[in-house]
Amino acid sequence: MPEAALRVLDFGSVRPLRSQTLWHAVARGVSAGAPPTISFVRPTDPYVCLGYHRRIDEVDLDLCARRGLPVYRRMVGGGPVYLDNDQLFFQVCLPLASLPARRDKALRLLLEPAVEAFRAVGVDASLDRSGEIVVGDAKVCGHGAAQIDEAVAFVGNLIEHFDHEAASDVVQSPSPEARDLLARLIRRYVRATPCDADAFREAATDAYASAFGLEPSVGSLTSAEEEAVAELDGKFEDPRWRDGLDRAAQTTDHSVWRVKVRAGVWAVEAELAGSRLLAAVVDGRLEAVSVDDAELNGSAAAVERAIAGWPLGEAEARLVAFGPPGQRLAEALARVGRRLE
Amino acid sequence: MTGDTYRIVRGYRLALDRAYDRETHMWVSVQDGDRVRIGLDPLGVETTGSIAQLAVLRSPSSLRRGEQFGSLEAEKFVGPLLAPLSGVVVACNDAAIADPGLLHRDRFGEGWLAEMDARDLAAERQELVEGAEEIVAWFESKVDEYRLRGVLAE
Numbered sequence A: 001m002p003e004a005a006l007r008v009l010d011f012g013s014v015r016p017l018r019s020q021t022l023w024h025a026v027a028r029g030v031s032a033g034a035p036p037t038i039s040f041v042r043p044t045d046p047y048v049c050l051g052y053h054r055r056i057d058e059v060d061l062d063l064c065a066r067r068g069l070p071v072y073r074r075m076v077g078g079g080p081v082y083l084d085n086d087q088l089f090f091q092v093c094l095p096l097a098s099l100p101a102r103r104d105k106a107l108r109l110l111l112e113p114a115v116e117a118f119r120a121v122g123v124d125a126s127l128d129r130s131g132e133i134v135v136g137d138a139k140v141c142g143h144g145a146a147q148i149d150e151a152v153a154f155v156g157n158l159i160e161h162f163d164h165e166a167a168s169d170v171v172q173s174p175s176p177e178a179r180d181l182l183a184r185l186i187r188r189y190v191r192a193t194p195c196d197a198d199a200f201r202e203a204a205t206d207a208y209a210s211a212f213g214l215e216p217s218v219g220s221l222t223s224a225e226e227e228a229v230a231e232l233d234g235k236f237e238d239p240r241w242r243d244g245l246d247r248a249a250q251t252t253d254h255s256v257w258r259v260k261v262r263a264g265v266w267a268v269e270a271e272l273a274g275s276r277l278l279a280a281v282v283d284g285r286l287e288a289v290s291v292d293d294a295e296l297n298g299s300a301a302a303v304e305r306a307i308a309g310w311p312l313g314e315a316e317a318r319l320v321a322f323g324p325p326g327q328r329l330a331e332a333l334a335r336v337g338r339r340l341e
Numbered sequence B: 001m002t003g004d005t006y007r008i009v010r011g012y013r014l015a016l017d018r019a020y021d022r023e024t025h026m027w028v029s030v031q032d033g034d035r036v037r038i039g040l041d042p043l044g045v046e047t048t049g050s051i052a053q054l055a056v057l058r059s060p061s062s063l064r065r066g067e068q069f070g071s072l073e074a075e076k077f078v079g080p081l082l083a084p085l086s087g088v089v090v091a092c093n094d095a096a097i098a099d100p101g102l103l104h105r106d107r108f109g110e111g112w113l114a115e116m117d118a119r120d121l122a123a124e125r126q127e128l129v130e131g132a133e134e135i136v137a138w139f140e141s142k143v144d145e146y147r148l149r150g151v152l153a154e
Helices: A016-031 A061-067 A103-120 A164-169 A176-189 A197-211 A223-237 A300-307 A312-340 B042-048 B094-098 B121-127 B132-148
Strands: A004-014 A037-043 A047-050 A071-073 A081-083 A087-095 A133-135 A138-141 A143-148 A151-159 A214-218 A256-262 A265-272 A275-282 A285-292 B006-009 B012-015 B026-032 B035-040 B051-057 B068-074 B077-082 B087-092 B114-118
Touching: A004 A016, A004 A197, A016 A037, A016 A047, A016 A071, A016 A087, A016 A143, A016 A151, A016 A223, A037 A197, A081 A164, A087 A103, A087 A197, A103 A133, A103 A138, A103 A143, A103 A151, A103 A197, A103 B077, A138 A151, A138 A176, A138 A256, A164 A176, A176 A256, A176 A265, A176 A275, A176 A285, A197 A214, A256 A312, A265 A312, A275 A312, A285 A300, A285 A312, A300 A312, B006 B132, B012 B042, B012 B132, B035 B042, B042 B132, B051 B087, B051 B094, B068 B114
Parallel strands: A004 A037, A004 A214, A047 A071, A143 B077
Antiparallel strands: A037 A087, A047 A081, A087 A151, A133 A138, A143 A151, A256 A265, A265 A275, A275 A285, B006 B012, B026 B035, B035 B114, B051 B068, B068 B077, B087 B114
């Protein structure tokens, strides 16, 4: 019996808006009965894309406007990301029923072929316990997923060159120091893996076809999908969609800023009654700590030394020894802890 | 609630004072007249994973049973929340939206999702599982089925 087809679509380089709406239309098509599909696309120009649930104020819109960077919201999860022509994006759209009901299992099934593709082109990638595709401890592939109607769309990227500076600049930061910290963490924990992109495309196609028992077959959009692209173009350019005004979602907590760099790695800043704490949280422990409180009277460095390297809960306890400013910083840290749960 | 309100079924703490939708894993608790409160049952929470984001659509129009009223995100995977009854969403739980961990910590209490004015409660209620023995029997069979299919850990 012939195997069912994995439709292969290579959209090439397209304008930023289309680099999103094309594959969202494919997801709708697969939901309506089009074959399982793997697609590839590059944006001709840089832009910023926000995950479905995230607040628009997580993006530095003024900076994006100054640099001429469009901002779009996708239907899959994750945070604000910077995309450009040095990244090859792939999308796998499958009928919902072909995946396990349990999301962590579904996600693992969708991630493993991508790891295989990286390895096939000589990148020593692996899937770590937190579900990131990594080389060492650096993330090499951003990913996200969503159920779109009766299909699941999984997206990832091959990063041939990464503009770490731009990636940190587009994220709204409460202070220049916070932005610097974020930039350092992105440089440390997100890595490009230059390789033969054509070979990666072939390897990814083969890996997903094999994983789902499908036969790759180059195809094209259906007419319904082409109509969906046009409709989605309008939706994605509608400020109501972009800004997330169609839903009640998390509101801004101005006392805590946190940005996830990769699973288990955060840049955080918290302010409470004049006390400010800026740090990296790596696997639950504080690093690169900087504190500020007018009442510390020159003991900020001692406070920073006292809590660097400690898990958040223990660091809170150690802060209390520094009197009222320490207690304020402990409360600020407690707020950080609650937001990272 | 009395001690009889909850029962441990196949290792899951289950509230028996409400109804359940077999397909969407939503619980439904009638509040007053046609006003119902809805939330996610233990299997819905477990299969979703560690919930990081929650949103409820601002839609003044009436939903049909099975239509999307909101969404959840776990591990960067976004999925829909489907209405267990037809009607209008009249309130959402801001506390759960701010802290989706409530769905894990107190799924039958503070972790509710939304309130609806049901359009045809009497008729659609027949589609839900209700009554202690019926709920337990349904839930046991669902857990067994999920374990057999590898959806849940043994």
